[in-house]
Amino acid sequence: MKNRRSIFRLTAYNQDYYGGGLLLLLGLVVVAEGWTYEVGSLNQMGPGFFPVALGAILAIIGMAIAAGARREQDTSESADDDFQPEWRGWICIVVGVVAFVVLGKYSGLLPASFAVVFISALGDRENTILSALCLATGICLFSVIVFWWALKVQLPLFSWGN
Known part of the structure; x- marks a missing residue:
């Protein structure tokens, strides 16, 4: 009987x-969906401009990753058998x-930004609570400067209940 984990045998290649x-496919889907809106130009951007630009960048990054993939000769079978999803x-x-x-809707930009970065940073086993706290604080400062002050995003910094 074959090893049931053989479907999970992925080399680095x-x-x-x-x-x-996957990034290429996702980027192309975003570009295709973005074209259904008015794209406009650099001087007068339409609602589809930003999704098309990000989708194109994502597709280019996906092509670069796939093109740079190299097959590694793995002689040890035990490395493939130890595959565990990173839950x-x-x-x-x-x-x-x-x-x-949830926090963006009920608490505002700052608590929501802090929460998403802090919680997501804890997903990396090498991060400590202190490093996640520093990263979340830095991103909060960045999000206030870029999204609230410069871009004037219509999300209040703090909102106590709604």
């Missing part, structure tokens, strides 16, 4: 190749995004 392909990272990122949505 496969991970880079499939990850790049902590997945859970922290999903919980961070949910916290951003």
Whole structure:
């Protein structure tokens, strides 16, 4: 009987190749959806300009990752058999995004930005609580400067209940 984990046997080549392909596909979908809106020009940007630009950048990054994928000769079978999904990272990122949505609606930009970065940073086993706290504080300062002050995003810094 074959090992049931054989479907999870991804070498570094496969991970880079499939990850790049996924980014390319996602970027192309975003570009296609963005074209359904008015794109405009650099002088008068339409609502589709930003999604098309980000989708194109994402597709280019995906192509670069897939093109740079190299097949590594792995002689040890035990390295493939020890594959474990990184559940902590997945859970922290999903919980961070949910916290951003909820806190963004009821508490404002600053608590939402802090929560998404702090919770997501804890998904990395190498991060400590102090490093996640410093990172979240720095991103909060950055988000206030860029999104609230410079771009005038219509999300208040603090909002106590709604």
